[in-house]
Amino acid sequence: MAGIARWGAALGAGALWWWAVLRLAVAPDAGAVEGAIAAGGWGLSLLPVHSVPKARAAGVLAAGRWGRAWRTGRITTASPHPRSDGGSDPS
Structure with missing residues (x-):
């Protein structure tokens, strides 16, 4: 039944547009x-x-990662994944 309502709403919105x-x-x-x-x-x-x-996306962050960092005060710490160039500064 929900599928019919969803299709009806989509068709109605399309017709209105x-x-x-x-x-x-x-x-x-x-x-x-x-x-x-x-x-x-x-x-x-x-x-x-x-x-x-x-959960199926490639490269997704673990659930709660930002919340744990906020609670422990580690907001400004570097990523656990280093840059591919070794992190050297070109300047």
Whole structure:
């Protein structure tokens, strides 16, 4: 049932976006509402949808790493992973 509702919401939002875009292109009285809907839909298209859960991501940090560093006061310590160039300063 949740899948049907999700598809219905996606189709409804898509239809609303196309209505706003077409109205902006054709109707001389289109205004801020249509512009906001069109811009908002375009902005949503910039979201990263090709992602994986954090546990499966390559190079992910261990859960709680930043919290442990904050509690122990080691916020400014260097990374446990040294740079590939040996960390030498070119200056």
